[in-house]
Amino acid sequence: MAEPRPAALPPAERTIGQLVAESVHFYGEHFWQVLPLGIVVVGVDAASLDRSLGVQTLILWAFGPLFAAAYVRAATVVRDTTWCWPAFWAALLVFLPFPVLLRIYLFPGIVWFALFGLAVPAAVAESLGVRDALRRGWELARADLVHAVAGLITLGLVYFVTRYALLVLIHGFGGQGQTVAAMLADLVVAPLVFVGAALLYVDQAARVE
Secondary structure, rough: OOOOOOOOOOHHHOOOOHOOOOOOOHHHHHHHHHHHHHHHHHHHHHHHHOHHHHHHHHHHHOOHHHHHHHHHHHHHHHOEEEEEEHHHHHHHHHOOOOHHHHHHHHHHHHHHHHHHHHHHHHHHHHHHOOOHHHHHHHHHHHOHHHHHHHHHHHHHHHHHHOOOOOOOOHHHHHHHHHHHHHHHHHHHHHHHHHHHHHHHHHHHHHHHH
């Protein structure tokens, strides 16, 4: 007999593990709405094949508007609301330095996103302009920076572990098969990161209160 799903803690007390669990649960309940968000990561995969590191960085910048749009879409699905242009412009501003930070090391990119990335769901949820959204994102990050950074790191780990597991499963199919598997994994798993970041806003907003 299956164990009942444990009761969710209130957002102000939610642990990192429960944030991930709630993200997975939400993704499962809104699968077809959220799945297309992974297309932007698949696009980067396809465009970056056999490219140098410098070209890959330029490709990430080129895909910035699509990443911004995917994040705003995730936030609107989580909040069950409509498109928000200030959130899109805030997302684009937050994304601009990310490709460079990512090339330095992954951790600075995550910290940057934790400090300002919550401006995007804040703009969606609170109907803020770009400047107020960025200010609100900074306020939300300071409410519990450890929770914000650890939450994003954990979501990233779930993504990478799942992606790697799929690659291991098809190891015998050769290089081309692994490339296709990586793209399929990105399509299916990457949306979880967008959704998790949008749900992280709820945690941090509760901690501010």
